[in-house]
Amino acid sequence: MTLEEALSAAKPILFNTKMVRAIQGGRKTVTRRVIKPRFRENECGFFTATIAGRLFLCYSDEDDNETRRVKSPYQINDILYVRETWAYIQYMDISGCVYKASAQAERVVRVCANKGKPLKWSPSIHMPKEAARIFLRVTNVRAEWLQDITEKQAIAEGIRIGMGGEPYFSCRAAYAPLWNSTVKKSDLDKYGWAANPWVWVIEFERVEVTE
16 A cells, blocks of 8 residues: 555544554554443433444434444544654754654654754644554454453553553453553543443554555
């Protein structure tokens, strides 16, 4: 796939620096994103359905009648571009994007500091599509309860025993505090690990692009 084709088709997806490195290292091939149902007055439940090859979240009333459909944010074969923490530098004859997850990031930070031009990182949410360097293809999408994650799936999330600053006996156990770290404290009662919310499970593979 050419870079032009990837950019024109790609949808954004955010990852923190640790997870970007896991993707680069081939350790992360799946991500989970919380489903935030906002029920209308006549709704009290929901289920998923595949319609014409696309996954939908279907809301229902107390008699299990479908009231509306909401399409999954990502579908199989979608191309995604990774938004990550980045910076744009321009100093003398050097210009271009630097990524916090890259192996060269620390060296670039030191060089900029020595030149009196401290590097200022930009949040991943502000990264434009044109600055993307990592592209993914969605291979599977489904919805499930957060706590249904298996040990194998926790490993596919990029988890390794010992992550989180203290020992865990399984990658699944280590995933729980990692998940909570991505949720606002005010929302932990609704979307934290203990709340066991529904989540979109998005499996993916790296896509090689050429200039």
